[in-house]
Amino acid sequence: MLILSFLPFIISIATTESTPTKSIPSSFYVIPLGTTGGLEENNLSAYLITSTTDNTPNSAYISLDGGTIRHGLQIAVQKNSLSSDTDVETFFREQIKAYLISHAHLDHNSGFLLNTPNDKSGKFIIGLNETITIIQDHYFNNQAWADFGPAGLKTYDYQILDPSSTNSVPIANTDLNVRIFRLCHTCPYLSSAFLISRRDQSNASVLYLGDTGPDDVEKIVQPDNTTSFPRYLDKMWKDIKPLVIADQLKAIFIEVSYPSERPDNLLFGHLTPKWLLEELKKLNAYHSIEKVKIIVTHIKPEKGAREKIIEQLKNNSNQHFNFIFPQQGEAIWL
């Protein structure tokens, strides 16, 4: 009894002082800084990612969205995902090298925006032209917030990515490359996905999606009532199919905001378990994705929603998808 009750204590001491390491070979290290799809302002979409060398995380991180930054870093230190002697301010300034913003909604930007006054200059904000234009015109306009962009205080430069390009481009001051895809998030409002790959190891990549609705729901209605469906998810699944076949895609970060009962006319550009499974089946039809970790993001913090969504995704008896439900501050090795 005595030995058993001491065991957790001994384990926590053993991990506290050490840098995170892992025994199974990995390519990436991810720290979720915030995981909910709204309301909890200390826990909003933001995922740090870096490459690993010999199963040790490298020092140059990028942030995929920036809903919650500082509080998430504090939780990451508490949970030993960053070493216990990490100074959050120094880490934020020195080790987050770029912000990749999927779309301009505040639940994906607020933590980043509020921390801009203390940030180190020379970093890039990376995204679609449409997203960067909103940040420039509606946040960095010297009214909503000071202009931290290249025409103002110059803390950040903008890196506009072209969704029609099939190339991955380097992210400055990191060993990572990025390619962007368009997504619909209440058409015609655009969101985007980032394919992150290692420059030195082209066989390892992860796909991070911002908010998106299902292809069958996201439509454009013209004034004369003719309707078209952009089907951006379909197009992206086709584009990443070779990576799945070559066993190079480690993970897909994808949203599920509401339980499956949510009617299609109230999705507001989001997915449910039912719709996520429909979309994953399309990709799985090209090649089994059972080895690809499906990291479920952006669950709305309504009472009981998380438990219900987990049950609805796991109750998917004839497919073998590898779902992961991230927790704030708890690292994921990929």
Ligand SMILES: *[C@@H]1O[C@H](CO)[C@@H](O)[C@H](O)[C@H]1NC(C)=O
């Ligand atoms: C953040 O949100 C997640 C998922 O919705 C939840 O499980 C977790 O407890 C929250 N973290 C904190 C520190 O409250």
Ligand SMILES: *[C@@H]1O[C@H](CO)[C@@H](O)[C@H](O)[C@H]1NC(C)=O
């Ligand atoms: C971005 O969009 C603006 C406004 O539509 C346009 O003027 C500009 O040329 C675009 N920039 C790039 C790099 O596509």
Ligand SMILES: *[C@@H]1O[C@H](CO)[C@@H](O)[C@H](O)[C@H]1NC(C)=O
């Ligand atoms: C990826 O390539 C590196 C060398 O570039 C190799 O060490 C590693 O085992 C490869 N990983 C996979 C999953 O093929």
Ligand SMILES: *[C@@H]1O[C@H](CO)[C@@H](O)[C@H](O)[C@H]1NC(C)=O
């Ligand atoms: C389009 O549909 C709406 C609602 O269904 C209808 O009120 C409107 O008259 C239609 N417009 C045209 C040009 O058919």
Ligand SMILES: *[C@@H]1O[C@H](CO)[C@@H](O)[C@H](O)[C@H]1NC(C)=O
């Ligand atoms: C689980 O799946 C079965 C069979 O498809 C269905 O009858 C049941 O309602 C599902 N349960 C939940 C919680 O979705």
Ligand SMILES: [Zn+2]
């Ligand atoms: Zn959102």
Ligand SMILES: [Zn+2]
């Ligand atoms: Zn959104």
